[in-house]
Amino acid sequence: MNLPNVQFTEEQKQFRQEVRSFLKQHIEKGTFETRCDSWLSGSDPSFSKLVAEQGWIGMTWPKQYGGSERSTIDRYILTEEFLAYGAPVAAHWFADRQTGPLLLRFGTDYQKEFFLPKIVKGECFFAIGLSEPNSGSDLASVATRAEKVEGGWIVNGAKTWSSNAHDAHYMVTLIRTEPLGEKKHEGLSQFIIDLKGEGVTIAPIRYLTGEPHFNDVYLDNVFVPDEMVVGTLGNGWKQGLAELAFERSGPERILSTFPLLNEVIEQLKIKRDLAGLEEATKLVAELWSLRNLSIGVAKVLEEGGEVAVPAALVKSIGTKFEQKIPEIIRLLLDVYPNLQSDNRVERYLAESILHAPGFTIRGGTSEVLYGILAKGVIAQ
Amino acid sequence: MSEIKEMVVEVVEKIFKDKVEKETVDLLEENKWAEDIWQLLLENELHHVAVSEEDGGAGGDIEDLLALYELVGKYAAPVPYVEHTLANFLLQQVELKGYEQLTTYSITTPLQLKGDALFGTLKHVGWAQYAKKLVTMAQEGSQQFIVVADLQDAQLKNSTNLAAEPRSEVVFENLKALQKVPVSEKQYDVFKKFVTAASVSKMGGALTTAFQLSVQFSKEREQFGRPIHRFQLVQQHLASMAGEQTLMTVAVNNIRTLLAAGREEREVAYARLRMDDASRTVATSAHQVHAAIGVTHEHRLHQYTRRLWAWRDEEFTARYWKKQLAQQLLETKIDLWESITDQAETHVHA
Ligand SMILES: Cc1cc2nc3c(=O)[nH]c(=O)nc-3n(C[C@H](O)[C@H](O)[C@H](O)COP(=O)(O)OP(=O)(O)OC[C@H]3O[C@@H](n4cnc5c(N)ncnc54)[C@H](O)[C@@H]3O)c2cc1C
Numbered sequence: 001m002n003l004p005n006v007q008f009t010e011e012q013k014q015f016r017q018e019v020r021s022f023l024k025q026h027i028e029k030g031t032f033e034t035r036c037d038s039w040l041s042g043s044d045p046s047f048s049k050l051v052a053e054q055g056w057i058g059m060t061w062p063k064q065y066g067g068s069e070r071s072t073i074d075r076y077i078l079t080e081e082f083l084a085y086g087a088p089v090a091a092h093w094f095a096d097r098q099t100g101p102l103l104l105r106f107g108t109d110y111q112k113e114f115f116l117p118k119i120v121k122g123e124c125f126f127a128i129g130l131s132e133p134n135s136g137s138d139l140a141s142v143a144t145r146a147e148k149v150e151g152g153w154i155v156n157g158a159k160t161w162s163s164n165a166h167d168a169h170y171m172v173t174l175i176r177t178e179p180l181g182e183k184k185h186e187g188l189s190q191f192i193i194d195l196k197g198e199g200v201t202i203a204p205i206r207y208l209t210g211e212p213h214f215n216d217v218y219l220d221n222v223f224v225p226d227e228m229v230v231g232t233l234g235n236g237w238k239q240g241l242a243e244l245a246f247e248r249s250g251p252e253r254i255l256s257t258f259p260l261l262n263e264v265i266e267q268l269k270i271k272r273d274l275a276g277l278e279e280a281t282k283l284v285a286e287l288w289s290l291r292n293l294s295i296g297v298a299k300v301l302e303e304g305g306e307v308a309v310p311a312a313l314v315k316s317i318g319t320k321f322e323q324k325i326p327e328i329i330r331l332l333l334d335v336y337p338n339l340q341s342d343n344r345v346e347r348y349l350a351e352s353i354l355h356a357p358g359f360t361i362r363g364g365t366s367e368v369l370y371g372i373l374a375k376g377v378i379a380q
Numbered sequence: 381m382s383e384i385k386e387m388v389v390e391v392v393e394k395i396f397k398d399k400v401e402k403e404t405v406d407l408l409e410e411n412k413w414a415e416d417i418w419q420l421l422l423e424n425e426l427h428h429v430a431v432s433e434e435d436g437g438a439g440g441d442i443e444d445l446l447a448l449y450e451l452v453g454k455y456a457a458p459v460p461y462v463e464h465t466l467a468n469f470l471l472q473q474v475e476l477k478g479y480e481q482l483t484t485y486s487i488t489t490p491l492q493l494k495g496d497a498l499f500g501t502l503k504h505v506g507w508a509q510y511a512k513k514l515v516t517m518a519q520e521g522s523q524q525f526i527v528v529a530d531l532q533d534a535q536l537k538n539s540t541n542l543a544a545e546p547r548s549e550v551v552f553e554n555l556k557a558l559q560k561v562p563v564s565e566k567q568y569d570v571f572k573k574f575v576t577a578a579s580v581s582k583m584g585g586a587l588t589t590a591f592q593l594s595v596q597f598s599k600e601r602e603q604f605g606r607p608i609h610r611f612q613l614v615q616q617h618l619a620s621m622a623g624e625q626t627l628m629t630v631a632v633n634n635i636r637t638l639l640a641a642g643r644e645e646r647e648v649a650y651a652r653l654r655m656d657d658a659s660r661t662v663a664t665s666a667h668q669v670h671a672a673i674g675v676t677h678e679h680r681l682h683q684y685t686r687r688l689w690a691w692r693d694e695e696f697t698a699r700y701w702k703k704q705l706a707q708q709l710l711e712t713k714i715d716l717w718e719s720i721t722d723q724a725e726t727h728v729h730a
């Protein structure tokens with residue numbers, strides 16, 4: 001696998017600076033507190049609104065839908081800065097990362113005109129409805145089904161682990177629109193479901209920290225009008241795969257625990273702890289090489305290339321790296337992980353340890369990604 | 381090995397099995413603990429294990445206690461059993477009588493002693509917010525003491541560890557020591573080992589349950605039309621967990637016997653260091669095998685993994701022992717191989 005080497009331009013460096021000073025200013029004002037894994041666990045609709053005012057949601061999308069037609073690399077820079085400073089971006093995350101690109105690629109004009117401008121303004125959040133209680137890794141076995149009626153569909157079933165559905169307005173949902181036949185991947189479609197609509201029940205599931213980040217979503221005779229079918233009926237599997245490439249290769253698969261690494265290096269510098277810094281440097285080198293990979297995938301995505309396999313690679317190595325950070329760091333300093341601590345290292349360490357198990361699961365488990373990788377390597 | 385061990389282990393295991401439900405452990409998160417289970421342990425005199433018979437105890441030794449601590453981990457029992465019994469066991473080592481009232485200990489950082497007055501701060505003291513007495517170390521000049529203080533008069537800042545178990549910062553500002561007995565450096569070293577062995581035992585128990593839950597889940601959960609233990613990558617997780625769990629069970633048994641016989645030299649440190657790796661591997665793989673269901677609060681797995689993560693950073697950590705071992709290697713002329721094999725001649729309890 002070969003990926004392009006991307007060097008940042010002067011304008012891009014300037015843009016990074018702009019984002020950084022925005023974030024620093026809001027940290028100083030107390031708008032938010034840095035935390036690890038902020039893209040999943042830091043949902044704050046009012047902060048999303050501030051981000052929207054900067055023109056930073058849907059920034060790569062066409063101007064006609066409120067976007068600013070900036071490059072994927074600019075968006076990459078923005079995302080990195082959000083993660084590095086642990087900003088609470090979870091509310092608009094899925095709409096910006098997944099739903100927008102999905103609609104731009106497969107959506108109808110009506111869907112684009114209706115949803116994209118609202119997303120850009122930070123007024124419309126999406127959740128992702130793929131998993132079901134019995135369809136985890138084996139997604140093609142989803143059982144949520146729809147029956148055709150006049151002007152639309154009646155949907156029945158249940159989705160689970162839907163991150164942030166409690167804050168979201170809509171959910172892009174994978175649904176069986178034809179009875180399950182020999183080929184499990186066929187007869188699946190993507191519907192946009194109004195989460196405030198009739199027949200929809202959202203029940204929070206508490207994460208192991210006790211906090212609610214994801215949900216069960218029950219769909220009981222939910223009516224979905226025809227205009228909310230995304231793309232081609234029966235093409236849901238292929239469309240979903242395209243969406244996953246956006247999901248798997250971003251900086252959020254590398255930087256979830258970065259605030260911890262950053263803070264620890266600061267502390268080691270203050271202590272002039274050379275041995276500790278040597279260990280920490282190894283993590284920095286790993287981060288550097290992973291970033292190159294992830295930015296390369298972003299570049300190929302921008303050019304419309306095929307990235308399913310390298311995206312799986314970024315996710316499987318990147319999440320392992322995110323998970324390793326707290327494990328190495330706790331052996332470099334005498335710190336006691338504590339979610340309630342006033343000490344930043346202690347707090348970030350606790351957040352990192354408790355959130356880490358999810359990194360190698362969400363968005364496809366490492367084991368399943370290894371399968372994709374092996375297949376891809378063999379096919380070459 | 382003491383004769384009462386088997387019987388006591390059986391009784392305690394039965395109590396925990398019957399009484400410690402997932403929900404009982406969850407209650408810690410709301411600042412409630414299993415006082416009824418604690419009462420049951422008291423009624424059955426189980427807090428008197430390893431208390432000598434002259435002192436009204438049931439007899440037994442550190443080996444028995446450590447076997448029970450493993451059960452505390454195995455069931456994630458939300459009771460201050462380790463804290464209370466170990467505090468009293470430490471007192472017994474210097475020929476002081478133990479307390480019936482709930483007692484805890486914290487011996488990592490010595491307080492300052494001026495006459496009979498105690499000064500200083502102790503961090504992360506287990507169950508201090510419920511305990512009445514505290515067994516701790518204090519220093520006056522170059523002399524160390526084991527001291528007892530009344531927690532009712534200390535200032536407490538209550539918090540919890542990663543597993544929501546009660547932990548407090550305790551501040552001593554001119555507080556009277558109820559008792560004090562001088563302790564040699566050698567004795568203090570032994571105390572450190574007891575305390576470390578206690579946490580290694582707890583962790584061993586929690587590790588075993590995390591592993592067992594994973595095996596069970598891998599048989600029940602199906603994907604792609606078959607139970608997930610049929611996938612080779614899942615088998616790899618199961619195999620490495622099995623290895624770590626077996627390794628640590630043997631290690632824990634080993635240090636228990638050595639400690640009871642007063643033959644321990646560096647083994648507790650080795651076990652503590654190795655436990656860091658084992659708990660990382662087991663916690664990571666257990667969560668990976670369970671995938672999303674395992675990171676929910678509703679599932680039991682986190683009660684064990686959160687304990688593993690929390691306990692490995694408490695009291696005398698792997699980092700502490702790593703430094704100790706390195707220091708020893710630096711200072712003594714011992715040959716590495718001799719130090720690993722030659723245990724019979726050293727007696728640390730002397
Ligand atoms: C924090 C978090 C957020 C999430 N957010 C969302 C969301 O917003 N929307 C959504 O739809 N889903 C979401 N998910 C769900 C996630 O995508 C699934 O958990 C994941 O796909 C795994 O499915 P499962 O949990 O059912 O595990 P299972 O598929 O039951 O897997 C159990 C174990 O078996 C292994 N396994 C399964 N099949 C194979 C195989 N063929 N070969 C080798 N090993 C295999 C797995 O790797 C795993 O170790 C989220 C999950 C987490 C943890």
